[in-house]
Amino acid sequence: MAMRASDRRLLGDRQGRRTMVWIMAIMIFLTVLAAAMGLSVAGAGAALDRQLAGRLTVQVVEADAARRDAAVARLLAGLRREPMVARAVEVDRAELAELMRPWLGEAGLDADLPIPAMVDVDLRQNDDAAVAVVTRVAHAATPAARVDWHASWLAPVRGFLRTLGWVAFGLVAVMATATAAVVLLSARAGLDTHRGTIDILHMLGATDVQIARLFQQRIAVDTLAGGLIGTLAGLAVVLVVGLQIGSLDSQVLAGLGLSTSDWLLIVATPIAFMLLAMIAARIAVLRALGQVL
Numbered sequence: 001m002a003m004r005a006s007d008r009r010l011l012g013d014r015q016g017r018r019t020m021v022w023i024m025a026i027m028i029f030l031t032v033l034a035a036a037m038g039l040s041v042a043g044a045g046a047a048l049d050r051q052l053a054g055r056l057t058v059q060v061v062e063a064d065a066a067r068r069d070a071a072v073a074r075l076l077a078g079l080r081r082e083p084m085v086a087r088a089v090e091v092d093r094a095e096l097a098e099l100m101r102p103w104l105g106e107a108g109l110d111a112d113l114p115i116p117a118m119v120d121v122d123l124r125q126n127d128d129a130a131v132a133v134v135t136r137v138a139h140a141a142t143p144a145a146r147v148d149w150h151a152s153w154l155a156p157v158r159g160f161l162r163t164l165g166w167v168a169f170g171l172v173a174v175m176a177t178a179t180a181a182v183v184l185l186s187a188r189a190g191l192d193t194h195r196g197t198i199d200i201l202h203m204l205g206a207t208d209v210q211i212a213r214l215f216q217q218r219i220a221v222d223t224l225a226g227g228l229i230g231t232l233a234g235l236a237v238v239l240v241v242g243l244q245i246g247s248l249d250s251q252v253l254a255g256l257g258l259s260t261s262d263w264l265l266i267v268a269t270p271i272a273f274m275l276l277a278m279i280a281a282r283i284a285v286l287r288a289l290g291q292v293l
Contacts, residue, residue: 017222020186024179024226024273025233031175032234032269038168039262045161048154054086054123055150056134061116062144071142072117078137079121084130087122179273180280183223187215187284212285216278223277227270235266 058075062068072090079088096115123130131149138145191198198211242257258266 017218020182020219020222021226021229023182024223024277025229026226027175027179027182028227028230028270028273029234030230031172031273032231032266033237034168034171034175035266035269036234036238036258036262038165038172039265040258041161041165041168043257043259043262045158045165048158048161054126054130056121056123056131057148057150058119058121058134058138059116059146059148060119060142060144061146062142068117068144071144072119075119075138075141075145078141079119079134082133082137084124084133085121086124087120089120091118091120093117176273176276179223180276183219183277183280184284186219187281188288190215190218191285191288209286212282215285216281219281220274220278224270224274227273231267231270238266 058079060068060071060075062071076088076090079085093115096118121134123134131147135147138147201211238258245257
């Protein structure tokens, strides 16, 4: 039910309502930032998991080129016979040279230095048993083989992203709790301010539920107004940060983008806070009126 002008006059407190609007705007602004951080970090972690699931790299470090090539051939043949291995291919030597160019320079590459051979391996199942099979095959092909499990050496990064995501979602929960507390205080202050009006309404036959509905509607309007301000400000900050991340052209930061569902969740924040405020206001007012009567 929409709030009528007469209802607003009954609960007239312009200064208090302006303060409530700006408090809600600040809180929802911070909530939008925390939610955006949590959702982007969760998305980056999921993308990292997809990229690293079942991925291995086998390095063959051998100075003699002929023995290195023979070892790589034995390694590829052995890996392709294993049912747990979905794919095994040697990394192009020219690509490896390009990757090493920033560290060795042109002079280092022209010095005919031995470059280790690398074989990318995709597993059908991402577990220790499959990794053990690849390790056995690699060591059987050549003692110079070294197996790098991507998920293993990037586990600290994944753990950090998970922790950062939990911190962000924890902040959202804290802000929701703080919002409910602010609404409770505002409702109680409104009851004290309008005590005389409430007594007259009771004498005219108004019930506690009807009076609670007046406070509920007033707080809902204030929360929604503040929520829209805070959400627009938060979205502006998120967009600016997102554009800066995109301009960096970094593969490490590429996964920090927000999906369509993430944007919808963020936009729904003021509506969720409005519902939370309405419920908190209703409970607070009904409880306070019940204690008085």
